[in-house]
Amino acid sequence: MPDYDRLMDSEVRAFMARTALHYPPDAVDLTVDDQRRVYNAMCADFDVGYPDGVTAQDRTFGGVPSRVYSRAAPVAGTVFFCHGGGFVVGGLDSHDSICAEFCAGTGMQVIAVDYGLSPECPFPRDFEDAWAAFQAVCAETTGAIVLCGDSAGGNLVAAVAHYARGRIDGRISGSLLIYPGLGGDRTRGSYVTHADAPGLSVRDMAFYQSLRSGGQDRTGDPRFAPLQDTDFSGLPPVVVLTAEFDPLSSDGEAYRDAIQAAGGRAVWIEEAGLVHAHLRARHMSKRAATSFARMVQALTLLREGQMTDIA
Template identity: 65%
Template sequence: MMQDYQAILDDEIWAFLDKTAQFYPPDAVDLTVQEQRAVYDRMCVAFDFGRPDGLRVSDVPFGGVPCRIYESTEDSAATVFFCHGGGFVVGGLDSHDSVCADMCTRTGFKVVAVDYRMSPEHPHPDDFNDAWAAFEAVAASTDGPIVLCGDSAGGNLVAAVAHHARGRIDGRITGQLLIYPGLGGDMTKGSYIEHPEAPGLTTKDMAFYSAIRAGGADKTGDATWAPLHDSDFSGLPATVVLTAQYDPLSSDGAAYRDAVTTHGGKAVWLEEHGLVHGHLRARRMSTKAALSFDRSIASLKALSLGQLPRL
């Protein structure tokens, strides 16, 4: 059944989508990768709200991977390890700069953003290997709690880090916040068939990014490729998955929550009503997106204590 998004999305979200389309057209996957990166970067500049006053920002490598550190206090209570979205093809430290700055200011936590290598130049597992190398170095550099956080492709990467950390770096990750992540769910049901052409992300987009990232290899069963492909969901940190109602990826949130709780873990899934993929950029344009960001901040604070938030 085709959805009438013009009727069901509110005016603020349509203003966000219209502004997005001015820079990053809906058919952007038909462009070359270099062209996609150029238009994506221009779009992110248009949604960059700058950094709050008093923030200390520095570019420092961790594990040989370029990273950016955000600090608002001298003695942070926790560290947020952040991986950006962009289909493993576009994005970088600058694309999510104001998001990380706002997270740092609102929580008081140190935020470390990771500039992992991207496809097609560096197909999987290079992206995961960079995320893991950076995480190992960050974990070695601080004694405090670490909360993993990422949006879209970044949500996939930090969840893969959480799975891989078990038995390797135990007890350091107190929680993970996954924001509209792609986790490798069943594409024959749920939101995948309800919203295949949703504004913000389509299943055509997903197929494009997945094929480029795979580099021609079969990744079935590889949890570093898709955390939902894992067979063991025990021993994972407290997990919050925030998804968008009108997003083909939304069902991944429910599937991942169920997998974690079935194996005795703590997890909650919240499907944000009336929102679309990419709504982090809309947090200054949309009341619903702003409230969702508030829930992200509350989640980070609770997860730093190993607790689930009261959302």
């Protein structure tokens, strides 16, 4: 097992220590209600409020509770955002200031979606909520839509992009997937090297998947695991941003390769020295702040369907 205390810099170690004050490494052993309680407390601790000029309004899209972030002089385009949390925890408040900062940094309105969580709403309910909200956003907005999600949310927006082909064409200008779980091969790569990484372990992932699947075999369903699709053609440009110390990192590489092999445009960036969920570390880690700036840059470029300047 890698010596993460040695490999992580002092700022990332401080982030992990602050996270553990609320959300312990063995949180999956708690009841779901307790997991949500400690996760919400952790997210509240990291919340930094809204940048000047950003406001938010709660409403629904396609019957799904959502939150719309905007600026007084918005740039054309919409970021459609799905939050992380293993499909079990999280919501509109857990990623509130993150979405507000995406709005401030890109100028676009950001629409965050509060899809149903497991075990109350197991798959395919989470996907159906995301798809219903996406359809409504397409109907009620004009201009480009950039899909964005972290972790479980990255899975959902990738699934939306796959499912949209032939159903809603021409609206998605690109996708930003932030350390997503896409259903890759767990016998190789980062799944093995970083199986017990701080922030997310393979054991954690197995717990989340068991709740989300409802005990059913979902193998081969790209709405559940986009990497298990048989067709990667016709997808909008994709940027996948992962963390070095994360069992999910290899999913980014595999997804990029699959899209490029099908003739599409995809970039994979692995952030050195960072861990899963480093979005919350953006105000206490220089590495995480640089990663966040790269996310804002990617969203901005993807709005125009561009990727060449992402670095």
